[in-house]
Each structure stands twice: as C-alpha cells, then as structure tokens.
Amino acid sequence: MTNTAKPISLPALQAGDKAEFARLVDTHSTAIYRLGLRMLGDKQDAEDILQNTFMKAFQHIAKFEGRSSISTWLYRIAANEALMLVRKRKPETLLSDARSEEDDEDFTPLQVVDWSCLPEDELMTTEARLHMEQAIQRLPETLRIVFLLRDIEGLSIQDTCQALNLSETAVKTRLLRARLRLRERLSQYYGERIRERNADDAQSGPL
C-alpha cells in the first residue's frame, strides 16, 4: 500500500479511467504479490496470482457493488486464485488436509518452553525469520490463508470473513488453530536455541 495520497475513486474505476486503475494496481499490488508468494511459496505462481487478480478486477469492476472495501474485494479475488492454484498444484493433499483440520479439533499445545523472554536480537535473526516463513508454508492452506489475511496483511476479522466468504466463527476457529500450530513450531525452534545457550553456559561455567 504505497500510494495513499488520495483515496481511490470507485466511480472513476467504473467509468474505465485507466490512470485510476493504474493507481489501484500500485496501491495494492505489493500486498497481493506477497500473499501469493506466501500461499504458494513460488515466485512464478505469485506473479500468476497477481496478474489474474488484477485482470479479474479490471473485468468485473463495473459490477462491484461496494459491499466491502475495494481492498477486501481484491483480497477476495486473490485468495480464490491462490487457493485454486494450491489445490491444482497438490490435488492429492486435498483429502489429507481436510482430515488434518478435523484432527485439529482437539489440538492441545505440547511445547511449554517459555521463550517469550528471549532478547529481540535472538528472536529475529535471519535464521529465525526463515524458520517463521517455513512454518507458514507448513500450515494447511485453509488455515494459512486466514492467518495471512488477518495476522500478516492486518485485515480485521470482519474483512477476513468477507474476503473468504466464511462466518466469523469459522475465521476465528481457523485463526486460533493457525496461531497454535505456529506457536508449536516456534517453540520447538526457540526451545532448541535456549537449550544450546544453557549448554554453552554450563560449559563455560563458573571458574
């Protein structure tokens, strides 16, 4: 979202104003590209999602009724494109994903290492950031898309519901599951770092 000087004019877009559409593209393309990249983990796929999203927006803007913001509407198109492509890439995982989500009904946290007190420079190393990105990739796509829209792109719960055509209960349930799964993975990772640190301290020990 780079161009915030003047709000995008829906009437201008619907009248076919190409300069205004170019402004719309520049305002939202980075976020849409980022969403595609994190959903698919592939630059070419992310670019396809980006192009398809704006081509569809261009085609359908005349019929857009403004029931959500333009931004949420774009996320909705992009989320559909991304989910379609994920399923096309991995058709054989559809069933297992559905099952793993059901198994999650009874998801209980297993990792109870308190890493929340680690200093910020240890929490945000390049390696830790990579680990965080990989953890997102390992979420089932139905949880991943909710987490990305809500916690990475910063949509409200309401906007996430509109973008995904899901009830508030469904969004909140998926968000909680996604966050708990990511917490597990980060706890494993940071737990290792704490153990390493303690081992180092023990070795260097008191003189």
Place this chain on the structure above:
Amino acid sequence: MHNQDHCKHLLSGLSDYVDGELEDSLCRELEQHIANCPDCKIVVDTTRMTVSLYHAASGQSEPMPDDVRQRLFDCLNLGEYTRNTT
C-alpha cells in the same frame, strides 16, 4: 502438557485474548487461571509473542521486484502508466 478440561476451555478464547477482544468476564476468568497455571501462562505468553513476531516481520517484507510490476502493467495494457504512478 496438562489435559485438564478447564485449560482447554480457556484456550478457545486465547486468540481473542491476545487480540484484546475477549469479553470482560472470560478475560478475568482466563487471567485468574493463568495466575495459577504456569503451563497455560507460557502458552498465552508465547502465543502472544508468536503473533507479535509475525506482525513485526510482516512490516519488513521485501518490496515487489520492478520487473514483476512492469510485466503486471504490461499484461493489463497499462504500460503507459508505469512511470506516472510511483
């Protein structure tokens, strides 16, 4: 960790709690519980930290590459506006 029903019941409100959107009575219940349940306190603290780390990381994302933007504008027949809008 614990498998007590009470802990599990409280976990269902964890996301709302972390977002500061849990209703007052449930919020008090959860806070009273974590004051006496160290495991749940760790789960709450590290969940909050998980969300906060991802928020921080999302603000540091790399920009979209210029060539991707150029191809996007070209495929939308907006090539003439590539320079005007940035």
